[in-house]
Amino acid sequence: xxxxxxxxxxxxxxxxxxxCPLESGKALHSQALKLGYExxxxxxxxxxxxxxxHSDIVSAFKLFEIMPERSLVSLTTMITGYTMNGYVQEARVxxxxxxxxxxVCWNAMIDGYSQxxxxxxxxxxxxxxLQSKVKPNEVTVVAALSxxxxxxxxESGRWIHAYVKSNRIQLxxxxxxxxxxxxxxxxxxxxxxxxxxxxxxxxxxxxxxxVVGYAMHGFSLEALQLFNEMCxxxxxxxxxxxxxxxxxCANAGLVAEGWDYFHLMDKYRIEPKIDSDPILWGTLLTAYxxxxxxxxxxxIMDFLAEQDFATSGTYVLLSNIYAAGGDWDGVAKVxxxxxxxxxxxxxxxxxxxxxxxxxxxxxxxMKHHKSKEIYRMLEEMNKxxxxxxxxxxxxxxxxxxxxxxxxxxxxxxxxxLAIACGLISTQPGTTIKIVKNLRVCPDCHAVTKLVSKITGxxxxxxxxxxxxxxxEGSCSCGDFW
DNA sequence: CTAGGGTTAG
Numbered sequence: 001x002x003x004x005x006x007x008x009x010x011x012x013x014x015x016x017x018x019x020c021p022l023e024s025g026k027a028l029h030s031q032a033l034k035l036g037y038e039x040x041x042x043x044x045x046x047x048x049x050x051x052x053x054h055s056d057i058v059s060a061f062k063l064f065e066i067m068p069e070r071s072l073v074s075l076t077t078m079i080t081g082y083t084m085n086g087y088v089q090e091a092r093v094x095x096x097x098x099x100x101x102x103x104v105c106w107n108a109m110i111d112g113y114s115q116x117x118x119x120x121x122x123x124x125x126x127x128x129x130l131q132s133k134v135k136p137n138e139v140t141v142v143a144a145l146s147x148x149x150x151x152x153x154x155e156s157g158r159w160i161h162a163y164v165k166s167n168r169i170q171l172x173x174x175x176x177x178x179x180x181x182x183x184x185x186x187x188x189x190x191x192x193x194x195x196x197x198x199x200x201x202x203x204x205x206x207x208x209x210x211v212v213g214y215a216m217h218g219f220s221l222e223a224l225q226l227f228n229e230m231c232x233x234x235x236x237x238x239x240x241x242x243x244x245x246x247x248x249c250a251n252a253g254l255v256a257e258g259w260d261y262f263h264l265m266d267k268y269r270i271e272p273k274i275d276s277d278p279i280l281w282g283t284l285l286t287a288y289x290x291x292x293x294x295x296x297x298x299x300i301m302d303f304l305a306e307q308d309f310a311t312s313g314t315y316v317l318l319s320n321i322y323a324a325g326g327d328w329d330g331v332a333k334v335x336x337x338x339x340x341x342x343x344x345x346x347x348x349x350x351x352x353x354x355x356x357x358x359x360x361x362x363x364x365x366m367k368h369h370k371s372k373e374i375y376r377m378l379e380e381m382n383k384x385x386x387x388x389x390x391x392x393x394x395x396x397x398x399x400x401x402x403x404x405x406x407x408x409x410x411x412x413x414x415x416x417l418a419i420a421c422g423l424i425s426t427q428p429g430t431t432i433k434i435v436k437n438l439r440v441c442p443d444c445h446a447v448t449k450l451v452s453k454i455t456g457x458x459x460x461x462x463x464x465x466x467x468x469x470x471x472e473g474s475c476s477c478g479d480f481w
Numbered sequence: 482c483t484a485g486g487g488t489t490a491g
Contacts, residue, residue, distance in 0.1 A: 010482095014482070077483085104484050111485065137485095139486045146486085146487075178487050181488065207488090208488045283490095466490090
């Protein structure tokens, strides 16, 4: 166009600016200035978008600031730009100042929260949207379902599913996959599978989320079965599919099959790749915990601290390695190190959803309005455990306490409080679902197995990485986690 | 003509 000496107009600029690399964006920016399109609102908005998409939030904001008129679209573009780069609060300030809001702008804000680890705020905003006169659409429910999946709130997720049905929101690929993901992360594989089976228009991402769902729950054979089905249908598995089935093989101890699938990756031209070093080091530390190799664990830890890879999780892991060997000086050393490096142990909590309300528990929490009954139930549970000859696994407790105190502190682990709450507030025989922010501790794992046996209840626990289905005294993870 | 969706092990 330029070589033919035809002058691009504002529309040309804004359309080319969509999906263009940063350097071309900059070039187009100066072109637009030369041709006098700098005050065109479409061009300006597209430029804000280009800069924000390439993490140049400063340039984006500079442009946004000098725009003579702020339209709904330009404000939404800036909100999206902010949230894309993690400036969720700044986005919210703009959002709150808007005089009118349409569905896209609500979606941008809700999704911004959801994609940046603030699912509860996403859900609060979603409820506010329902009160407003703007109707949610497919995009809204996908963002809201993703938030439900993160928090693990099955009842709220179900409500949104019902809302989809009764408000003529199309159950397209995106909505369907979000539903599958929400159901499996909220502990209901049955519902996830039901949505999966009902969907007519499935793509590889839909299949992946079902495969990953099965793998996450420890249903390895189902995951492999589904993988075979998708291959027979001629679908090309992706790296995520392989993550799902390889972890399924690992959890089920299917070593030979694991290698077969690993070699199959070649056929689909998928390169083995590792994209998160710190987590891999954490895995190595876990292995050293299992094998009690303190010296190597220390070496790794020094390295991690040096590289700024150390997280509260890796410190706690090292501390547990010391604690398991009775090295309380080591434990104290790690504590001091955590303090000096400004890393806090992430407080563990467990939550349970009862009647659409989420009840959250910290260790030793007394804030619940039914605390008295919950603690009475805990005592009851202890009696059951004692009668079954249960020995507490007190090694796992982080602190240097006497044996009696250690056991006391195990008894009030947040997971046990949540289970006690579930036992007193749901019908006998119903499944109890718990969500935890950390990994399950070995003691709580053993206790939950026994409680499932004694009460005849199925207890489903979602921890930081995966699901545990406790049924009749055993767990779907096969005690491997 | 401008803005917005889904899956991710250890």
